[in-house]
């Protein structure tokens with residue numbers, strides 16, 4: 267008799283994006299000539315860099331020829347790509363060995379899958395608000411109880427609000443696994459070295475592990491801000507880092523990322539190297555490697571030309587962010603993020619709930635954004651606007667906000 271994994275039943279319904287779609291559809295039904303402008307999506311819109319396209323084409327040609335054809339590769343990724351990624355860490359002053367880098371088909375999968383190497387009784391702490399995958403994947407794994415009012419029993423929420431500059435204070439109780447995301451989705455906050463150091467020191471002291479999501483590291487333009495947790499002394503003993511080509515290079519549909527699991531990583535009941543071995547085993551069992559075609563595209567990102575093109579892409583989105591932020595500030599709204607991150611996080615006006623603000627922005631301006639409450643309880647009262655979009659569309663949206671938003 268087969269039974270289900272009943273942890274799935276604990277998940278609060280996938281409420282955020284379906285509800286946004288429902289309200290947008292309802293608005294359009296009543297306002298059929300309105301043109302909706304979307305500043306809600308966390309997806310890239312601009313074309314892939316030319317060097318990436320060329321590299322992918324070349325690999326496809328090779329596969330079309332028996333003499334240069336290749337089949338299964340290493341599940342950890344191609345050596346050239348792992349070396350190039352290791353090299354990019356060296357440029358940050360972080361010494362990461364290529365064999366500690368595991369190439370994957372994206373950071374979303376890694377951020378959910380990595381917890382399979384940890385015991386089910388580990389206590390998990392998340393920033394609140396957070397990228398929903400961290401929470402939901404741990405619910406499915408059975409590390410939480412049921413949710414009441416959006417709070418899962420057994421999960422430690424670390425509030426990130428304007429009061430603490432959107433970076434959490436250390437948990438009061440002892441936790442084992444800590445998810446940190448910087449630059450942050452959704453708040454756009456970027457942790458400085460001192461802030462990360464407090465968590466690295468906590469993790470070293472408590473033999474906890476930090477899972478650091480650096481998917482937006484390429485958006486950091488301020489040289490004083492860390493792009494990797496491994497810029498912090500001691501982090502190799504206590505941190506796993508996840509990164510992605512998705513937002514940096516427009517790979518959201520192409521799919522490529524990586525995960526660093528250092529051999530130095532130590533946990534309570536195992537010697538250094540054990541977690542690295544478990545992750546190797548997990549990947550070898552469940553995963554046959556990222557597409558070889560796509561890995562060639564990823565390698566091109568690290569070429570001189572690739573770096574230049576990626577930097578232009580990032581600058582394009584960051585100019586969108588600047589325009590959005592400038593418009594909101596001119597309206598008298600309080601904004602955060604949008605400077606070294608592609609998300610602008612705003613405080614709703616007149617203490618509106620984030621869903622009330624969603625309705626207001628939709629009704630008055632025909633602009634769709636993302637209510638903060640959808641990312642966790644502490645997102646209430648905040649709202650996310652994304653800088654991923656074509657410039658013309660962003661300009662239409664901000665012109666409409668400028669003209670029509672009634673504060």
Ligand SMILES: *Cc1c(COP(=O)(O)O)cnc(C)c1O
Pocket residue numbers: 308371372373374375397447451479481509510511512513517518522523
């Ligand atoms: C977009 C995003 C990712 C990237 O996921 P991929 O699977 O690599 O596309 C990872 N983490 C966060 C917080 C994100 O917003």
